[in-house]
Amino acid sequence: MEKHVVVIYPHPDDESFGAAGSMAKFRSEGIPVTYLCGTLGQMGRNMGNPTFANRETLPEIRKSELIKACDALDVDLQMLGYRDKTIEFEDRTEVAERLKGILEDIRPTLVITHYPDYAVHPDHNALGAAAIEAVRLMDPNERPTVWAQAISNDYELDLGSPDVITDVNEFFGKKLEAILSHDSQVAGMFGKFKMLDELDEQERREIVANFGKERFYIWQFDK
Incomplete structure (x- = not known):
């Protein structure tokens, strides 16, 4: 059993779409989880229709949504304070x-x-690379295991099947609650999450199938 899990992603909502089911599962087992969130997503394009925010107000909106999502998942939150869409330019x-x-x-x-x-x-690529480098720099006897999440369309062609496939259907309700906490971002292609109960059975089944499993690769530090 894990002793403590740390999730490192760059944006508010990355944790909810990417690993909320796994985070909820760990919390159900009494395992502490900490989310290190890189930015406040202040360069996000979704300002609503009608407009609900501007560049000055969006960071605070996304911050409050992030806090709400982490409260829903019962995880600790640390905000790293980097600027959205600039992590690739930070000194790695x-x-x-x-x-x-x-x-x-x-x-x-x-x-x-x-x-x-x-x-x-x-931002995903840059912070992921920095996180893996951070673990590599640690004393090998103290290194945590790293689960790396690939999300490009063709990742399995290059990487093969993921090492860890976690069925999180039991925690789908908690994952959905976390996703819906990011109200400003749940629009467009993700708008169906807001009316899941109103969808026909086939559409609902497809969404649950797509988001009911979370996939990760175990990073090998000798490669």
């Missing part, structure tokens, strides 16, 4: 050293982050 070594210090304080047995180069968004 400095970010890694900062994360290493946090991890050495928390002493997790598992870190969940994005798989570099297979996570679509530059």
